[in-house]
Amino acid sequence: MREAEAVCPAGWLGVSADVVVFSVGDDALRVRLQRRHRTPFAGSLALPGTLLRDDESPEEGAQRVLGGDVGLDRVYREQLYTFGRPGRDPRGRVVAVAYFALVPASVAAGLPDGPDAAWHAVDALPPLAFDHAEMVAMAHRRLSAKLAYSTIALELMPERFTLSHLQGVYEVIGGEPLDKRNFRKRIGALECVEPTGETYRAGNHRPARLYRRRTPGRVEIIK
């Protein structure tokens, strides 16, 4: 346990909360990564994460990580999986409770790319520290699966959005194009969005109607 103590000072458990923070932008599903400065994996990219404090639940730890990364208060978050293979952290024993979070594009824009933290397209990730690549892959699968049976995609949308924009989010996550008419039929049947009456103008073409969520903050399981 000599090495483990380097990450396990008094008052801390060897349990971390790591968060796969997703957003959609530039026609890609993107994940927030931080540059590590300390060993191990110094210089590598890693998920935002923290060791749990004494008297802090994994949920709270995840929320603290999100809060630390500029006001990511109030974003969708759910537990993903717990990774506890001995040796996953070269320093010693750390069990990681992984979460994933969804950030609307409007909020993501407030988190600019910098030397220490930036958005990276999930389809073209560099090697990540620890087993974080596995976490990202699992989060991506889970998110993709949930598109089919929940309204979770709305958590990635700004307050007002067009149906084309929403369809783009589905396509980027699922990785395949969708039929426009079938998509709109499906969303309409869910009764999860409603038109605001406003329109959105962009480019030399017909403006699109803007929609908003009917029950903000509520992810419904459907069918």
Add this chain to the structure above:
Amino acid sequence: MREAEAVCPAGWLGVSADVVVFSVGDDALRVRLQRRHRTPFAGSLALPGTLLRDDESPEEGAQRVLGGDVGLDRVYREQLYTFGRPGRDPRGRVVAVAYFALVPASVAAGLPDGPDAAWHAVDALPPLAFDHAEMVAMAHRRLSAKLAYSTIALELMPERFTLSHLQGVYEVIGGEPLDKRNFRKRIGALECVEPTGETYRAGNHRPARLYRRRTPGRVEIIK
């Protein structure tokens, strides 16, 4: 951390693996519970579980718990959720990685009810220690949901079984009766079972054909 050290001796992490072990028998979904002898919750029933050893993954811990409860080697097992609310263990800080496992009725019969461990119908559980009732409830929901989109129910079946038996398992977990013809159509379409050619005689009525899994040990995601 004074109190926590009671459960966190050197060489151990304050992380446990707790397993919701399900089987189906007597027309009920049943869970394996152990009688606690030590404080806290002395005298209460609890899920089988253990603190992780140093250099042991949560998966290995869960498997060790299963192995300790008579030869529950080779049963289906998956990670359920991680419970880490501070205070969930009155002794101190323990983060519990919960699993659920499925035991075929034939194997479950080899684990008799005794003073220290017994099967209990999930529909009529006594109060459980810690947050174990929550774990059982979540495992039940997850199992029930998975019936619809996977072949997981086969993990609860003995090597050979009748379709009526299989239907009973679906009904007991889902909590509602199913139509016999639709059920058999659905199972047939999955191509996950095949007749053995044998029959099963029980009672004064027509014998039933016995089936076996086509790909033992493989849980398929369907549709």
Add this chain to the structure above:
DNA sequence: TGACATAGTGTTGATTCGACACTAAGTTGG
């Protein structure tokens, strides 16, 4: 040999799903 109990088997109507193409409305540039 007749009563009994569970095994086993198809059809039909309703619903859902997937494929598919054109018109609408605003912008822009000549």
Add this chain to the structure above:
DNA sequence: CCAACTTAGTGTCGAATCAACACTATGTCA
């Protein structure tokens, strides 16, 4: 001002799936 451009928005039809439903088959047992 009008023609070209670009994305928005809309409906039908055939296929597949799903849910409801009842009778015959085959063994045991008295």
